[in-house]
Amino acid sequence: MLELTDYNVAYGQSDVIRNMNLSVGDEEIVAVLGRNGMGKTTLMKSLIGMIPSKSGTVALNGVDLVPLQSYERVGAGVGFVPQGRMIFSTMTVKENIETGLTSTGKNDIPEDLYVMFPVLKEMQHRRGGNLSGGQQQQLAIARALASNPSVLLLDEPTEGIQPSIIKEMARTLRTIRDQRKLSIIVSEQVLSFALDVADRILVIEKGNIVLDVPVEEADQATITRYLSV
């Protein structure tokens, strides 16, 4: 499915992702945990092509992503929900989702997106910038799903969301995976969410994977130690 080999990303001279090797399976949900500044966002942004990688390869279902620009990666099946949501705030909810349709060539928003996020249907004519944080998060996910990705990248989706909604978000993501048969990579700091949502837990530290376990074998105490400063 998604394969990273000897993957390196740097800002100028400072290496942030170092020689990462990672393989994400079909319909697998992987949570990437790590403290602030350990390179989660850098990894996500480089996978969608917002920042270039330095060396190594990324292949999605056998397609080499490295030479592709962001929009071409979306066409190849990558969906991206950035940290901070980055919805188009002056555009309506409906228009925001429609931008996600670009790579599919379709004009109409598939009804199942609205079924999944009914609040977006209710608010479809409001400006995206006037939604609450939680609603914006749903919008960002719907926008990414509109392009029919085979792998969905979510960068800290729980940031600024209240605990009760976080539980629900984990359930929603698993439903999305089951319905759409896609893989999900989600970066996180909230351990309970990661344990709820993922099949597999990764911990990165200074750009390296230091722990890689199936969720059943994940030991909370060990992971907590990694996450505490």
Added chain:
Amino acid sequence: MFADYTMTELTSIFAMQGFAGLTLFSVFVLMALGLAIIFGQMGVINMAHGEFMILGAYTTYLTSNVFSSYLPESLYSLYFFVALILAFLAAGALGAFIEWAMIRHLYKRPLDTLLATWGLSLIMQQLYRTIFGPREVGVTLPDWLMGSIALTDMVEIPINGLFVMAITLVVAVGVGLTMQKSRLGKQTRAVVQNRPMASAVGINTARVDRLTFALGCGIAGIAGAAFTMIGSTGPTSGQLYIVDTFLVVVFGGASSLVGTIASAFTISQAQSTMEFFLSGSMAKVLTLLVVVGILMLRPQGLFSLKIRK
């Protein structure tokens, strides 16, 4: 200054000057629309915008010549519609080419684009001089555009002016709909808001840039076609309009269609009405003063969207 006129005279003066202002308004709106689209999309100030307009004017001139020399007389009345489309296509195609050849390499260097497009405007002026000669050319209006409608004894409204306004209205509505409803419009707005994110949801931003630049130039071409109805075309005619157009765009707030139209209206009306009573340059000075004053109070322009930042 009003004391020398009777009340009825004053009313007709205002009506006539107001109307003359409306034709000016039309050209302003068309020019400003194109300029604002390009500026809003890629932050490029196209100093050659006036020359794209003149390309539209020359295209119209050529079309009218072809119609009068090669086609039966009965068809001449239609030449303007053909010219309008050709002017749009010619200016749009040149715009797409210039974006590809020049502008896209300069996106990260705003000052360089300013210089480069200014250089382009000089090159285009010289090309026009070489091809069409330094003398101004004009088109012969078909009969149905000649003459005027007499509203009262003193107030007459020229038909070509009305026609130019109708075209402007159609184009402005068309551009508004394109930006609001069409796919290109939505993609454009997404790119304007957040370029890297637009790409990350699947939008080919380079293509959107090229199409928007072409659209902006194409609209300038239409402005040029309209311009042939109210003035004659020379190699440097575009220069006269470019400064006023900048003024319109800045005053209206670069991201708002309604703002552009409102500001074009205010500026053209103010100038046209005052020109009758004061000298042309005095009218310009007053207009500028008012614009500067308002911009000091509202630096974002007349209109801007209200959303959470």
